[in-house]
Amino acid sequence: MSCIPRLTIMLRACGYRMTSQRHAILQALHDGGHLSPAQIYQRVESTGMTEATVYRTLEFLAENGILLVADRGNGHLAYELSGESHHHIICRTCGAQMEVDPALLAPAISQMESETGYHLNAGHLTFFGLCPLCKQKPQERA
Amino acid sequence: MSCIPRLTIMLRACGYRMTSQRHAILQALHDGGHLSPAQIYQRVESTGMTEATVYRTLEFLAENGILLVADRGNGHLAYELSGESHHHIICRTCGAQMEVDPALLAPAISQMESETGYHLNAGHLTFFGLCPLCKQKPQERA
DNA sequence: ATAAATGCAAATAGTTTGCATGCCC
DNA sequence: GGGCATGCAAACTATTTGCATTTAT
Numbered sequence: 001m002s003c004i005p006r007l008t009i010m011l012r013a014c015g016y017r018m019t020s021q022r023h024a025i026l027q028a029l030h031d032g033g034h035l036s037p038a039q040i041y042q043r044v045e046s047t048g049m050t051e052a053t054v055y056r057t058l059e060f061l062a063e064n065g066i067l068l069v070a071d072r073g074n075g076h077l078a079y080e081l082s083g084e085s086h087h088h089i090i091c092r093t094c095g096a097q098m099e100v101d102p103a104l105l106a107p108a109i110s111q112m113e114s115e116t117g118y119h120l121n122a123g124h125l126t127f128f129g130l131c132p133l134c135k136q137k138p139q140e141r142a
Numbered sequence: 143m144s145c146i147p148r149l150t151i152m153l154r155a156c157g158y159r160m161t162s163q164r165h166a167i168l169q170a171l172h173d174g175g176h177l178s179p180a181q182i183y184q185r186v187e188s189t190g191m192t193e194a195t196v197y198r199t200l201e202f203l204a205e206n207g208i209l210l211v212a213d214r215g216n217g218h219l220a221y222e223l224s225g226e227s228h229h230h231i232i233c234r235t236c237g238a239q240m241e242v243d244p245a246l247l248a249p250a251i252s253q254m255e256s257e258t259g260y261h262l263n264a265g266h267l268t269f270f271g272l273c274p275l276c277k278q279k280p281q282e283r284a
Numbered sequence: 285a286t287a288a289a290t291g292c293a294a295a296t297a298g299t300t301t302g303c304a305t306g307c308c309c
Numbered sequence: 310g311g312g313c314a315t316g317c318a319a320a321c322t323a324t325t326t327g328c329a330t331t332t333a334t
Contacts, residue, residue, distance in 0.1 A: 015288085017332080018333080019289065019333070037323080048291090050291055051323090052291075052292080052326085053289080053290055055323090056290085057289090057290095071213055075218055075299095076323085089258055091260065098260070100254055100257075104253050105254075107249070108246055108250035112231070112269070116231060116242065117273070118233070118240070118272060118273055120231065120270070120271035127254070127262055128263055129255075130260060135261045159307085159309070159314070161314065179299085191316090192316055192317070193298090193299085194299085194315085194317080194318095195314085217324095218298085
């Protein structure tokens with residue numbers, strides 16, 4: 001069910017190559033969804049790939065629009081397959097994540113655009129808060 | 143016009159101290175508004191303060207609610223004085239920043255809350271896009 | 285064949301920590 | 310005076326880079 005054949009064609013059209021390492025990283029992101037470089041490395045480590053390759057590949061794929069760079073809000077980047085635009089909410093207490101339909105933000109974004117004159121690329125935002133469970137028992141230390 | 147005397151009292155009430163280093167960092171953030179650890183260090187370097195102290199102080203002030211941690215979206219954190227809740231838009235091309243009234247997002251946020259069950263702390267968000275100038279001449283390399 | 289991509293290893297940047305000393309209250 | 314805070318230096322983590330080699334096309 002992976003879209004990797006299509007990505008392979010895209011890359012070749014630009015003179016780039018689909019390698020086993022790129023394939024493994026794309027597969028990891030297809031399975032994992034929203035991962036940091038370290039998490040990706042964990043998942044592909046068994047292939048013998050280097051961390052340097054992970055970083056280089058992520059940068060390459062992001063430059064070519066195949067990955068989106070998201071931000072975990074903790075000072076580190078995360079990556080995921082581009083395509084379905086959506087946002088994340090992360091619980092500050094337990095770390096639970098869920099996706100948010102971008103349609104919910106669309107009105108606010110177009111209003112921000114008209115007020116500021118900026119054109120926003122709000123491709124992938126991360127919000128923070130408390131999940132339903134954690135907001136009941138306030139401030140139980142993780 | 144600085145609120146440092148008030149912050150001093152807050153700290154003392156918790157048994158903490160207002161030092162020249164903390165004062166300098168607060169002043170830098172008061173003037174600079176929205177700065178990374180490295181930018182803050184640049185501004186206070188002349189006092190002889192160490193980078194370690196900058197990091198420790200920022201963490202301390204953020205823990206005590208005096209600073210907000212924001213996210214530049216580039217994998218690094220930024221800090222600013224808490225108080226006025228607001229958001230930022232940063233131009234991807236030229237780096238220009240502007241503030242956004244949080245009222246614009248309030249409806250979207252309450253809708254997200256009711257759909258997801260999460261309680262959001264959307265204290266400080268960073269959006270990315272193109273500023274009015276840069277969106278006219280598309281993709282002129284910085 | 286040839287240019288792109290990888291591995292290896294070292295360099296760099298950013299951040300954190302331990303401990304002795306200094307300074308605020 | 311007592312304890313919080315800082316400086317110093319080293320450790321640690323995350324990320325980047327150069328160069329020789331491998332590999333996809």
